Amino acid sequence: MSSHKENEAWKEASIMEDRTFRPTNSNSGRRKVPFYKVLQGMPIAVDAFKYGAIPGVTAYFLTHAHSDHYTNLSSSWTNGPIYCSEGTANLIMHMLKVPRNWVHALPMDKPTVIPNTGGVQVTLIEANHCPGSSLFFFEGSQTVNAGDSSFKSAFVGSPRVFRYLHCGDFRASPRHVLHPAVKGKRIDHVYLDTTYLDPKYTFPPQPLVISACAELAKRIAGGSVVGTKMNGWLSAVTREAKEKQKLDRTLMVVGTYSIGKERIVKAMAQALRTKVYCDARKTAILRCQCDPELHLLLTSNPLDALVHLVPLGVITSDRLKEYVERYKGYFSRAVGFRPTGWTYTPPAGMDLTPSVSTIITRSQKNTFAHTDMLPARSSTSTLQLYMVPYSEHSSFSELTCFAMSFQWTKMIATVNIGSENSRQKMTKWVQKWEAERKKKGKDYVVEYRQPDYW
Ligand SMILES: [Zn+2]
Structure with a gap:
């Protein structure tokens, strides 16, 4: 996507996330899903339960059991299979009474093919956030333009393999970039937890x-x-x-x-x-x-x-x-x-x-x-x-060390994206990382003190 198109897609997303939205017959009773909630070219949505049955989506992923990620998920869910870690599966069945038949717990660290997604494989990686939280590493070709976005992918139907890393909420550590699913691969899209993407957040490891x-x-x-x-x-x-x-x-x-x-x-x-x-x-x-x-x-x-x-x-x-x-x-x-x-x-x-x-x-x-x-x-x-000073989100410097330690093409912010001003500030940092990353060898990893912190 060109940067102009990307800007337009964010504008469209802001309209879709309008807080005054009320379900009516004219809007078919459902809120439209912004582009960053559905993987490009794949029938997969992540942390997108408040949008009802999303057109073309056959697999609904949940990164972890915090309420802002499972909004609207309840005992009356019938929109499709939900995939998550075992811990998260237990939590949503216990706390939200989501019927067991919709909930599919996936193993950690093991690539698993997701049914009805055109052969997309997913690997769950411990997110270092709350219990049960995981990153999702998706790998597969683009088979469908799912979701509501008017921006369609030109790669649907092409044999090219795409790789997406969805970070949900996470506290970045060297373990993430050293993980066999991530190490040595170029990742097309990284969905980044940008809660603290501002240099003032420098709390300790x-x-x-x-x-x-x-x-x-x-x-x-x-x-x-x-x-x-x-x-x-x-x-x-x-x-x-x-x-x-x-x-x-x-x-x-x-x-x-x-x-x-x-x-x-x-x-x-x-x-x-x-x-x-x-x-x-x-x-x-x-x-x-x-x-x-x-x-x-x-x-x-x-x-x-x-x-x-x-x-x-x-x-x-x-x-x-x-x-x-x-x-x-x-x-x-x-x-x-x-x-x-x-x-x-x-x-x-x-x-x-x-x-x-x-x-x-x-x-x-x-x-x-x-x-x-x-x-x-x-x-x-x-x-x-x-x-x-304890946080279960990455500090600003951890986000930087993380982004500098593996190969990626595009970062998509998932937090603090409501205002254009905030998005622009974050984009500047992503551009800085990109420029510095280019100067390093492709296997460069920021030197770390321990595998669990930089
Ligand atoms: Zn969370």
């Missing part, structure tokens, strides 16, 4: 944040918080206080949305050698996930667990106080952890138009330890609150 939380929890529970940046609270621990603390129990309370952020909870519970408690509704959701390690940690007795999992909204000083009040006499102190990417503020004076090589260097130097976590101002001697 996720594995470092997880171990920092576990370490902090361990030190607080052991009464040995002496980090240089720690102030007040436990830094002046007397012998007497230490003795008393042996009898005391500190409750760690972690806030989460419906699914996601379980890794922090697991790491904390393992570091403290304790169990994890959450209410019955949340427990049932956690049981849907294919994570035997997590299942072993769960308990239905809140007093048995030093780690509690609660809705994110509970992690404010007032509500946390209320929560802990319930367990008065069993825990002497509580520490709330509020994990979210939005808590991160970039260092003052940071260059917000860096070169690609600066972005990469910044990424490789980005570290994080328990000493980087400070209790919120509202913290008291018995109630502490920590903001955790």
Whole structure:
């Protein structure tokens, strides 16, 4: 597609996504699907359940069980087979009561031919987002112009094989570009989770944040918080206080949305050698996930667990106080952890138009330890609150490292695409990556510190 045509296609997509849309007879009761929800030339839609039965589509894919991706999927779904990972399949059958006969769980990492798609093969790759989330790598020829877009592909019917990588929501890591499905291949279209495609989002690598939380929890529970940046609270621990603390129990309370952020909870519970408690509704959701390690940690007795999992909204000083009040006499102190990417503020004076090589260097130097976590101002001697710069979407530098580490022809943004201004800003970064990528050999991969982060 030429850049003019691409602009027109985005304009058409914006009209289709009009928020004031109401189903009527004149619009056939269904919202039209924008071009980026249907794979070019293939009868396949991804995360496109709110558009009803899409013309020409025979396979509906779901990247993960977050509500903005499964909008309108319900017990009354009859529009066609749904393909996803096993974890996501369990979740949508449990939470949304989607009838089992429509749900097809696919194996991870193994190319599988999808029926009635003209022989398209798909490989699921762990997305490093929430449990069950996956990237889809599609490979096949173009056989049909499905969907509602007025822009048709000229390759339909040609024998050429096309490759598309749909990232859903993901946190990019070297593992993605080293995956055998991706490595060494040129990918025609990459559907990119552009949530944080802006240089101000430079939060630290996720594995470092997880171990920092576990370490902090361990030190607080052991009464040995002496980090240089720690102030007040436990830094002046007397012998007497230490003795008393042996009898005391500190409750760690972690806030989460419906699914996601379980890794922090697991790491904390393992570091403290304790169990994890959450209410019955949340427990049932956690049981849907294919994570035997997590299942072993769960308990239905809140007093048995030093780690509690609660809705994110509970992690404010007032509500946390209320929560802990319930367990008065069993825990002497509580520490709330509020994990979210939005808590991160970039260092003052940071260059917000860096070169690609600066972005990469910044990424490789980005570290994080328990000493980087400070209790919120509202913290008291018995109630502490920590903001955790934890995100399950790629940081700006991770998106850059990812894009620089494999061969692709076109990136299609899937987040923050509502305004032309935002799309243009993102396009500039994609163009920068493209230009830099051309200077590198085709097998170039950005040097990484560990397989799970750059
Ligand atoms: Zn998500």
